[in-house]
Amino acid sequence: MKPNKPTKRHDASHNPAAKRSNVPPARAAALEALERCLGLAAPERRQVRETDAQAALDATLSARPLDPRDAALATELFYGVLRSKTRVEYILSRFLDRPESLPPGVLLILCAASHEMLHLDRVPARASVNWGVDAVREAANDGLAGLANAVLRKVAALAEQPLPEGFFGPETPPEEHPDTLARKYACPDWLVELWLDEYGPETGLRYLQAQALPPALGIAVQHRHPRAAEIAASLAARPGLLGSSGLGLAFAAGTHLDDLPDETLVRQSFAGREALLALDPGSWPDPVWDACSGRGGKTRLLLELGKSVLASDIHRGRIRALQAEQPEVEAVAASALERPPFSTPPRTILLDAPCSGLGTLSRRPDIKWKRSEDDFDDLVELQAAMLENAWKRLPRGGLLAYLTCTLNPDENERQIAAFLAGHPDAELRTEWTTDPDAKWGEFFYAALLAK
Known part of the structure; x- marks a missing residue:
């Protein structure tokens, strides 16, 4: 696709240094959003810091208005690369002596063009090779563009048929080859080992397969x-x-x-909706304090069920968004670690708790590259403190609902078990998890406690 004609102010005849990009708009937008998300901005744009996937994509598409088809392709390429990043990097390593020596931006371009050839059926391989070479030339130099041309042509040849069995290494038994599964499903080694250890090879493999798909x-x-x-x-x-x-x-x-x-x-999220409904929220005593409301997804479902809701979140921007969409809800910026800032005391408290998000990797694949095992201890401690505060604020006969969108027993089953062990006055009414075979590709945990 030809780039838009530059205005007179930026025309090359008035500014000899100005250059027009040969990278198609959708691919350029996807690359910029990936740079934002992964913190790989070019030197002249160092102010662009690492941010979460949806925010990075929104910021890029707002700054680069595209027609709907290009915006859809940019979105598909952006999320696809985040899902398959280290899988594609492993494939590229077959044709690169020292991929780690490449500038990060160049390796990202090679990943994006290769992902397109390996995983998107609608784009001719020659188009992916051409734009990938042009992008490398603009980002680096002709020498690296020549390397990109040679490597991408080899990837194009590889993509003509399914990858051979054992390409990523031996897979069986899965618990003995987590490194193979990490390459095949583009997950950090620690995450593969966590799921295999905690959920067993059969269920762990289902989670790996699900997170690799939209x-x-x-x-x-x-x-x-x-x-x-x-x-x-x-x-x-x-x-x-x-x-x-x-x-x-x-x-x-x-x-x-x-x-x-x-x-x-x-x-x-249908999986998130299922998780909340599993706790029978229509029967909860009113009012319900949605103590980590975010932009109001769970609040909206509670209103759908006819509940009286009080909402709070520590982020003011999220509360403003909730108030704009659901003005009938009393909503304030406040912490779930403090006393409820409402004149009416809640009789049910919903904690949609901050968590590692490992159950939503299909929707938020950047989490794979930003979380580590070191994050778990702080999150578990925060969740425990929120549970403790909520319990203190509940009257006798009240209910406490606890939800996460992660696949980590320390934040789920063991978190609730530890709470019950320390609170003899707490009764576990319901404990629920998304079925590993669920079609939604996301996995939640939910528990309901009665006081």
Whole structure:
């Protein structure tokens, strides 16, 4: 695709140093978002710091307006590279003597172009090779562009047929070859070992397979819409439906629902919805304090069920977003480690607790490259402190709901077991986890305690 014609102010005839990029807009946007997300900004843009995946992509697409098809390709390439990063780097290492010696930006370009050839069927290999070489030339020099051309052509040849069995190393028995699984499924070694040790090889392998694929499209019909139930029923009859519950639905990844007005639907993780519903929130005593509300995803579901909700979050921006969408909710910026800042005391407290997020890697694949085992101790300590504070604020007969979106027993089952051991007045009513075979590609943990 040809770049847009530059305006007179930036025209090369008025600025001889100006250059027009030969990298197609969608690929350029994907690369910039990846740099933002992974903290690999070029020297002239060092102010761009590492940020989470969705924020990095939003910032890039806002600064680079693209037509819908290019924006969709940029999004697909961005998340695909994050999911497959070290898998593709291993493939590249077959054709590079010292990949670690390449500038990080150049290796990222090679990863993106290679991912496109290996995992996207709609793009001709020659197009991926061409834009990858052009991007390396613009980022570095002709010498590295020549290297990129040779390497990407070899990847193109490799991508013409399925990778041979054993390409990543021996796989069986899986518990004896975590390094092979780490390469194949693009996960850090420590994470592969954690899942194999804690959940066993069969379930651990299911989690690895799920996180390597795009997640289901989770949506909910706005509960205030006058035809909400009718719209949900109509959507449930569409192709690609994976599951439905009330006003929430899950569709296969890649499903488009562009024919409905924006205000009709909201994005909502179907796995997260399932986790909350597993605790029977319709029966909870009111009011419910959503103590880590974020932008209000769980609050919205509680309102759908007719609950009276008080919401708080430590991030003011998230509370502003919640208030804008759900003005009927009393919402304030406050910490779940403190006394509830409301005149009416809560009778149920919902802790959608900060966690390592290992159950949402299909949707937030950058977590794989930013988390480490060292993060767990601090998170477990924070969760325990939040549970302790919430318990102190509950009246007798009150309920405490605990949710995480992670796959780590220290933050889930063992966290609740430790709490119960220290609180004889606590009764475990429900404990639930997403089925490892669930089609949603995300995994949550939920527990309900009664006082």
